Amino acid sequence: xxxxxxxxxxxTYEDDVEPRLLLVHYLRDRLGLTGTPIGCDTSNCGACxxxxxxxxxxxxxxxxxxxxxxxxxxxxGLAKDxxxxxxxxxxxxxxxLQCGYCTPGMLMAARDLLRxxxxxxxxxxxxxxxxxxxxxxGYQNIVHAVLAAxxxxxxxxxxx
Amino acid sequence: MIPPAFExxxxxxxxxxxxxxxxAGEEAKVLAGGQSLLPLxxxxxxxxxxxxxxxxxxxxxxxxxxxxxLVIGAMTTHHDVVHDPLVRRHAGxxxxxxxxxxxxxxxxxxxxxxxxAHADPAGDxxxxxxxxxxxxxxxxxxxxxxxxAREFFVDYLQSALAPDELLLEVRxxxxxxxxxxxxxxxxxxxxxxxxxxxxxxxRDDGHIAEARVALTNMGPTPLRATAAEEALTGADGPxxxxxxxxxxxxxxxxxxxxxxxPEYREHLARVxxxxxxxxATGTG
Ligand SMILES: Cc1cc2nc3c(=O)[nH]c(=O)nc-3n(C[C@H](O)[C@H](O)[C@H](O)COP(=O)(O)OP(=O)(O)OC[C@H]3O[C@@H](n4cnc5c(N)ncnc54)[C@H](O)[C@@H]3O)c2cc1C
Ligand code: FES
Ligand code: FES
Numbered sequence: 001x002x003x004x005x006x007x008x009x010x011x012t013y014e015d016d017v018e019p020r021l022l023l024v025h026y027l028r029d030r031l032g033l034t035g036t037p038i039g040c041d042t043s044n045c046g047a048c049x050x051x052x053x054x055x056x057x058x059x060x061x062x063x064x065x066x067x068x069x070x071x072x073x074x075x076x077g078l079a080k081d082x083x084x085x086x087x088x089x090x091x092x093x094x095x096x097l098q099c100g101y102c103t104p105g106m107l108m109a110a111r112d113l114l115r116x117x118x119x120x121x122x123x124x125x126x127x128x129x130x131x132x133x134x135x136x137x138g139y140q141n142i143v144h145a146v147l148a149a150x151x152x153x154x155x156x157x158x159x160x
Numbered sequence: 161m162i163p164p165a166f167e168x169x170x171x172x173x174x175x176x177x178x179x180x181x182x183x184a185g186e187e188a189k190v191l192a193g194g195q196s197l198l199p200l201x202x203x204x205x206x207x208x209x210x211x212x213x214x215x216x217x218x219x220x221x222x223x224x225x226x227x228x229x230l231v232i233g234a235m236t237t238h239h240d241v242v243h244d245p246l247v248r249r250h251a252g253x254x255x256x257x258x259x260x261x262x263x264x265x266x267x268x269x270x271x272x273x274x275x276x277a278h279a280d281p282a283g284d285x286x287x288x289x290x291x292x293x294x295x296x297x298x299x300x301x302x303x304x305x306x307x308x309a310r311e312f313f314v315d316y317l318q319s320a321l322a323p324d325e326l327l328l329e330v331r332x333x334x335x336x337x338x339x340x341x342x343x344x345x346x347x348x349x350x351x352x353x354x355x356x357x358x359x360x361x362x363r364d365d366g367h368i369a370e371a372r373v374a375l376t377n378m379g380p381t382p383l384r385a386t387a388a389e390e391a392l393t394g395a396d397g398p399x400x401x402x403x404x405x406x407x408x409x410x411x412x413x414x415x416x417x418x419x420x421x422p423e424y425r426e427h428l429a430r431v432x433x434x435x436x437x438x439x440a441t442g443t444g
Binding site: 002018019020022025041042043044046049052055056057058060061062063065066068109112113126127128130131132 | 161162163164165166167168170191194195198199201202203211213215239262263264265266268269349350
């Protein structure tokens with residue numbers, strides 16, 4: 001067992017964990033933060049994306065012990081006092097989800113993009129989301145939602 | 161899936177890390193960004209007894225200059241390589257190729273050293289290290305040694321690193337005035353190259369004075385396309401470059417997999433070499 005201290009969505013946790021415990025399992029099974037799903041076993045789908053010390057990371061590809069001393073933000077830490085972020089609202093308004101399984105990862109990846117590039121074009125949004133798979137939406141509305149959240153014109157035909 | 165059980169240590173310095181590796185012998189595995197190792201552990205394709213996490217050793221991270229050489233710490237992440245002004249200025253080929261690796265989340269964690277130590281012939285950075293004539297500085301129980309990239313990639317997923325050795329830094333000669341291009345062919349945006357070509361070209365008076373061409377995924381290790389390089393010397397226009405590119409697959413041993421046959425890979429090597437060289441010379 002290894003002792004870790006991790007701040008998750010603003011709360012500091014101390015735990016003894018097995019070194020092999022994946023961060024995503026720590027979040028889901030130990031902390032009960034099941035908003036972060038697991039979609040694959042190959043590090044490909046991005047459903048499990050969280051923010052680790054300010055940068056997006058696939059939490060299925062990080063050990064909990066690697067997050068020792070770090071700050072983690074999950075999709076459950078985005079809303080403040082029940083108030084959605086602009087990005088979350090845009091996903092809602094633009095119908096950027098169907099089953100919703102990819103949505104937590106999409107939100108975290110999009111948030112990462114908007115931090116580095118607050119006014120991306122459609123092409124840049126697509127590139128930034130290349131590590132996140134959606135099996136339902138065809139991506140169109142996800143791209144529109146991110147553009148809308150960034151205050152960009154959404155040219156429906158330009159992104160077709 | 162859940163990885164097999166292992167012991168874990170997180171040394172704070174290179175010396176501590178080397179000692180931990182030496183004590184554990186063959187049973188230890190270095191953990192850098194974990195973007196190749198953790199998928200392997202999850203699929204239970206690796207069973208280390210000890211994982212040595214080198215992620216918090218400050219001296220392994222960052223980019224500096226040493227005269228005519230650019231020095232990149234093994235633990236420098238792909239994201240930091242892509243955005244580093246020194247890398248962009250002196251090793252633009254590396255910055256360009258690294259931007260095509262995986263996706264933003266993987267690039268935040270995956271490292272240059274991890275990509276080279278992993279020695280995957282489908283990885284983008286081994287061929288780039290070969291094209292740039294990089295030298296890899298390695299520490300082990302017997303001290304430090306420097307391995308040129310052309311001797312570092314020994315076989316499929318096998319580097320010249322001994323189990324108790326740690327890759328410290330990557331030294332790249334600066335190449336003022338060389339054109340470059342990394343041409344990657346892949347089926348899905350975040351996926352590995354089916355084939356890719358790294359080209360570096362020095363032009364003189366309208367013709368190519370010198371060329372270095374390296375191939376990704378054309379054999380069990382990254383390869384130099386030496387026949388194409390020779391034919392490029394003195395080439396003076398798209399026609400001459402196209403003829404040189406015809407030699408790009410000479411001496412390669414491409415594999416067969418779900419994405420491509422060996423013949424198709426050879427075809428890609430020729431087409432991508434022509435594109436890479438023309439773009440590197442600014443005539444593409
Ligand atoms: C979805 C996905 C897509 C990807 N796509 C691409 C792609 O298109 N192109 C590409 O090139 N790569 C790709 N990768 C791999 C990625 O580049 C990894 O970051 C890289 O292969 C390994 O780097 P790492 O720092 O994560 O190393 P780790 O996974 O930590 O380690 C990899 C291996 O190297 C050894 N090692 C690491 N560092 C050292 C060191 N300093 N000294 C000695 N040994 C060391 C480890 O013991 C291990 O055997 C992809 C990965 C994923 C998950
Ligand atoms: S569950 Fe992490 S990438 Fe798919
Ligand atoms: S909404 Fe179902 S996977 Fe994206």
